[in-house]
Amino acid sequence: MVSKSHPFLHGAASAFSLPALVLMGAQVGFAALAREAGLGLGPTLLLTVGVWALPSQVVFVGLVGAGASAASVAVAVALSAVRFMPMTMAWTPVVRSADTRQWVLVVASCYVAITAWVYSMSRLPKLERPARLPFFAGFAATLTLLNAVIVVVAYNAIDAMPALVAAALVFLMPIYFVLTLWGAARSRADRIALGAGFLLGPLFSLFAAAADLLLAGFVGGTAAYVIGRLLGSQEPAA
């Protein structure tokens, strides 16, 4: 750890860790899907660095492969990305300082996705306020660059990969997210929200496939908040 160096470099160095490995696994799965859908390497790469949201990327290539219309793909992508609004709403007050300009936050927010969000919410509060945005920028820029490399490699190597290796790489993402979300949960309400979302997501996907994630978020999150308040749990863990 280079904790005394510039926060941007500190953030960049922090990206060389489990988060990078996990995204590598996930991008392998995405690259396989994109190739199946007939996308070239260039568009596949642009989807990763220009969209920077694995669910949006997967929805896009899935529907393009199925021959859907432009309007229906845009709506499906937008629905799968609504979750970013509460995520960046929660992230903004943590990452900004008193003198942070709005447009800088707007640009930086383009690199808020699950990995960077989970990492920011657990890591940034431990840093001095002025160091937080540079740290995030270094982390996000390095993570994006690493993933661009991984997409190129995976796009070309996926056919040669044994099925077990591919499955083990793709499995890195869910196991990592379960553990880091639990670690980033500060209050009892956060932990209840985690469990509620985990149960309600698959449940709602049976009834309302198009809006299942949103519904699970609102219903599970609100229930967790209410239960947390009733139990009077604002004990700061960690």
Place this chain on the structure above:
Amino acid sequence: MSGDTVGELWGLSPALAILLIAALPTHIWRWLGVLFAGRLDERSQVFVWVKCVATALVAAMIAKLVLAPTGPLLAVPFAARLGAIAVGFGAYIFSGRKLLVGVIGGEVALIAAWFTLL
């Protein structure tokens, strides 16, 4: 390299189609979140609620990745995927929240299930 790749999407170049149909509908929510966070305080009850909603949303997506995956994970039986998550979580908790132990625990369980069940 793959043989045939798409040269055009809905009459647009793939790059333009991706920016309009994938990037914009994704980024718009991030920007709205930043704008709406304008007066939101980190300690306020609204923030606590928003964080709960976001956490539940992300958890729901993870659950879907495990329980209803697409791609390579489909080759692993349902019970093995769920069991591997449980083993990883248990290893994480009992090791005193060591992330690496939890991730390795889950992966070992997944690989062990692969060789036992398939």
